[in-house]
Amino acid sequence: MRTEYTAGPSAAPRPSAETAPLIAALDIGGTKIAGALVDPDGQLLVRALRPTPAREDGATVMRAVDEVIAELRAAPQWPAAVAVGIGSAGPVDASVGTVSPVNVPGWRDYPLVAGVTEAAGGLPVVLTGDGVAIAAAEHWLGAARGHDNAVCMVVSTGVGGGLVLGGRVYPGPTGNAGHIGHISVDLDGDPCPCGSRGCVERIASGPNIARRALESGWSPPAGAEPTAAAVADSARAGDPVALASFDRAAQALAAGIAATANLVELGIVVIGGGVAGAGPLLFDPLRAHLARYATLSFTSGMKVVPALLGTDAGLVGAAAAAAQALRPAGFSSAG
Known part of the structure; x- marks a missing residue:
């Protein structure tokens, strides 16, 4: 099912008419931290990638996340970003914004949402487990569509x-x-x-x-x-x-x-x-x-x-999950 979202009370401000709204997506796992700017059709316009320093302390892992976000923010498309979606290895706790990935020992009840919010300049952030993100991707553009x-x-x-x-x-x-x-x-x-x-x-x-x-x-x-x-x-x-x-x-x-x-x-x-x-x-x-x-x-x-979506599913799904939760104006996603 594909739904055109309209602005709601929690929606981020609509970007200028010259640009389509984008969502900054993060796919965080035990081996890599991937980022992308995702457009309303699910296309990944800008990519960034860092290896996950999974055996290091939590602050070191967060620095790798910050580097990915900084690379996305340096792209000329960044001003169109209206939200950040995160699909993270879990367990996660979206109710309080923390993550405790089994394969990243340095993160236990780590306040990831707060860190990403700061790194992304205050954009709204939606956190989900990586399995949920992949479901969102396959429902939006993949084998579960319809x-x-x-x-x-x-x-x-x-x-x-x-x-x-x-x-x-x-x-x-x-x-x-x-x-x-x-x-x-x-x-x-x-x-x-x-x-x-x-x-x-x-x-x-x-x-x-x-x-x-x-x-x-x-x-x-x-x-x-x-x-x-x-x-x-x-x-x-x-x-x-x-x-x-x-x-x-x-x-x-x-x-x-x-x-x-x-x-x-x-x-x-x-x-x-x-x-x-x-x-x-x-x-x-x-x-x-x-x-x-x-x-x-x-x-x-x-x-x-x-x-159907392969290795990009985590990024596409993180964006789709954020769109479903925040309903930014002009962004289409799984309904």
Whole structure:
């Protein structure tokens, strides 16, 4: 669903008639801090990038964020910026503007929104989890476009997600809604770093696909690192252990998706991330397992499709989430 927003009480001032409104987007993860100025059609006009100093103290990480924002502010298009959208690795707490990314130890309850507000010259800032941002992107311009109820997932070094309900991205009170990776699908399963057991992420993420294959006797091809991509190569060659590891990941994903669909009724499931790049090795068993788990009449018709937006999804989605929350005049986004 695509909506033309009009100014509301909380909208930022409209820029001059010579320029379209832009949103400054930040995509913050454990390896990179990306920034862009995003126009009303979802085009990234200006980009900035810094590596995340993830093992440094919080102030050092924030300096990298400041550098990205400073680079965007130096662009001639910056005067058209009306807001900043942040999609951050989590957990995040949008209700108070803090972040505590698992993969950035120096940030625990870190006041990111306050820091970004200062660095951006006082523009309004909207914070969401990175899974919510990706859902916003895929709903606006990607595979979930036109669907009122969806879950959009990233299956990579972790498993994250976000929800679209009733035609709008649903971030939840703290910006973490739809975190499907930490649904428990194996009650007596391995402990998860989150503190629970048998989480989808503990079974279906890339590192855990590789870990399970190694524990079951798989060896990576000569010269290859023991990664999910290497497991995928072996699976394509017919290695039964590698195939079984992908099948187990697909089963965990199917169980988590079915549980989510039972709660909120989904029409489509969009999956991106590095593990999704395995293509039929993941999607074929996932669809087969989903047919066995999603058995109720209102869940059995779900489509499962690959994501479309790739590595830019976090930036596009951060802008879309900010547009939905602030409704700046003239900015179109997922409604």
